[in-house]
Amino acid sequence: MKRLAVLLSGRGSNFEAIADRIKEGKLLARIEVVVSNVDAAPALEKARQRGLNTVVLNSQELGKEKFEQTLEKTLKDSKVDLICLAGFMKILSPSFIHKFPNQILNIHPSILPAFPGLDSQKQALDKGVKFSGCTVHFVNEGIDTGPIVLQAVVPVFESDDEQSLSNRILAEEHQLYVKAIDLVLRDKIRIKNGRVVRSSSQK
Ligand code: GRF
Numbered sequence: 001m002k003r004l005a006v007l008l009s010g011r012g013s014n015f016e017a018i019a020d021r022i023k024e025g026k027l028l029a030r031i032e033v034v035v036s037n038v039d040a041a042p043a044l045e046k047a048r049q050r051g052l053n054t055v056v057l058n059s060q061e062l063g064k065e066k067f068e069q070t071l072e073k074t075l076k077d078s079k080v081d082l083i084c085l086a087g088f089m090k091i092l093s094p095s096f097i098h099k100f101p102n103q104i105l106n107i108h109p110s111i112l113p114a115f116p117g118l119d120s121q122k123q124a125l126d127k128g129v130k131f132s133g134c135t136v137h138f139v140n141e142g143i144d145t146g147p148i149v150l151q152a153v154v155p156v157f158e159s160d161d162e163q164s165l166s167n168r169i170l171a172e173e174h175q176l177y178v179k180a181i182d183l184v185l186r187d188k189i190r191i192k193n194g195r196v197v198r199s200s201s202q203k
Contacts, residue, residue: 002185003032005080007071007088012043014086014107017174018181019050027178029185032078035071037090053078059090068096075100082184085139086177094141102191104139105184107177109169111135111151116144121166124156132156132165134173136180138191147196149180149189 006015015034021027034047037059047054055074059067067090075083085106097104110120112135115127124132133153140146152172156165183189190199 002029002081003079004029004181005033005035005075005078005083006031006047006086007035007037007083008041008043008086009036009038009089010041010043010087012041012046012087013170014084014173014177015043016046018084018086018178019047019052021178027182027185029082029181032080033074035074037067037088043087064093068093072096072099082181084177084181091143092139097139097141102138105149105177105180106137106139106144106146107173107180108135108137108144109166109173111153112137112144112148119162121162121169125160125162125165130156132169134169134176136176138196147191147194149183149196150176152176 006018008015018027019031022029022031031052033053033055035055035057036044037057039056039058044054044056057067057070062070083100083104085104108116108120110124111133115123121132131153133151135151136149137144138146138149152175154168154172187199189196
């Protein structure tokens with residue numbers, strides 16, 4: 001069974017979607033550890049209620065170096081195959097990322113490379129785009145710039161505000177993240193020249 005780590009900072013609805021699909025037997029994996037860099041992340045209680053191993057590493061108190069050292073040890077001790085960032089609001093340093101090559105996924109609420117960084121849904125509304133969506137990508141040294149695994153599109157309506165657009169995107173996120181994790185865990189994709197392609201055995 002492949003072993004996942006989920007890293008988060010807040011609500012944890014993507015974490016719950018992943019945990020639900022695992023429970024239903026639709027995603028063959030187990031969540032080995034849930035790590036929050038925020039003490040009061042609501043997702044922690046949800047994880048505990050599911051009987052999962054939770055670790056809190058307060059990134060503000062620890063400082064970047066100590067935080068990343070402890071996180072690395074936690075992930076290595078847990079022998080995880082894949083690290084899923086799910087609303088994890090901390091930027092990981094290049095040296096940390098290099099320790100887990102092609103092993104870190106993130107979900108972002110826009111069609112990258114449009115609207116990276118914070119407040120993507122607001123950026124989309126401000127720009128007046130007619131479609132937005134979400135992206136699952138591997139994490140590289142940049143902000144939301146890593147190889148794209150999957151994307152899903154949603155319409156943007158004139159009547160939308162940040163909340164309504166976020167909700168529409170979030171519903172897609174919950175489907176998309178699980179699909180992307182499944183592809184990675186089953187070796188269905190690989191990275192070639194900085195792009196995600198189907199593994200050659202799939203051709
Ligand atoms: C999601 O919109 C995700 O795309 C972004 O942060 C949000 C996290 O939501 N990276 P949740 O904590 O998974 O509910």
